[in-house]
Amino acid sequence: MKFFLHLFFILFFLVYIGMMTSHAQNKQGYYLEYIDQYSSIAVKNMEKHGIPASITLAQALLESGAGKSLLAKEANNHFGIKCHTDWTGERTYQKDDKPNDCFRKYKEAKESYEDHAKFLKERKRYAVFFTYDIKDYSAWAKGLQSNGYATDKAYANKLIKIIEDYELYKFDSKSSLPVNSAVNNVSKAQPEQRQFYVIYGLHYVLAEKNDSFEKIAFDIGLQKKDIIKYNEVPEDFPLHEGDVVYVEKKKKKADKPNFEHEVKIGESMHSISQWYGIQLKSLYSMNKKETDYVPTEGDILGLR
DSSP states (O other), X not given: OHHHHHHXXXXXXXXXXXXXXXXXXXXXXXXXXXXXXXXXXXXXXXXXXXXXXXXXXXXXXXXXXXXXXXXXXXXXXXXXXXOOTTOOSOEEEEOSSSTTEEEEOOSSHHHHHHHHHHHHXXXXXXGXXXXXXXXXXHHHHHHHHHTTSOOOTTHHHHHHHHHHHTTTHHHHTXXXXXXXXXXXXXXXXXXXXXXXXXXXXXXXXXXXXXXXXXXXXXXXXXXXXXXXXXXXXXXXXXXXXXXXXXXXXXXXXXXXXXXXXXXXXXXXXXXXXHHHTBOHHHHHHHTTXXXXXXXXXXXXXXXX
């Protein structure tokens, strides 16, 4: 009997490890291949047009199914851009909002990327985007949904999840815009005084302009790896001015009276977990969601 119990626990442990591994490796191979193939074009367009490479790649991945959609294969249209009245190029017709919608057709995918950039730059409703920080992909994603690029209520949140799951924000760092040298040379700087705050009984600091986890760790005397762990992000996850950065482990559930949360445009499971000081894995578990879940505007999530 002891032998079988021992065997059961070994099998259970192996299955558990397998499940955890599958969650950790929740990246589609064909997405990675697409990113490898087109990231250089997205970076060049970022330099030329001022559109974050992460946004360009995320939109292309989402709109074209990583290049596998019929529109991408037959028309090299990777962004789902329709003809509109100003289009004079080749056309193709496919079912979308209507049975026979007109879409732009290109000779090669590179032309689709260039036209996507021009499409955003030449329309007044997107003009405000170009005042955003080139690394603020969240602002771009929210703006695209709010300004009518897509009717999907989860559009911004889907873009943000793709960017964060596949770490597309790394490509935004290849921008030629100047960065604060103190961020990249913390060993040569002196620690700065940081203001500590408390929310839900948890201590945190607010990220400053051009901040990094390395800089924060240096200033407050903690290990970078510990701050990364507390905030449940990859090592090179970008920070934006005003982001909450916890300096201790988050809780397993929200404090009362925070029982539930209604999802808004531009929110991810991670951003919601940061807002309430909840561990990300607990937020998924409480709501019985898998790691591929994308919160949609209006969804109600339990917090306790």
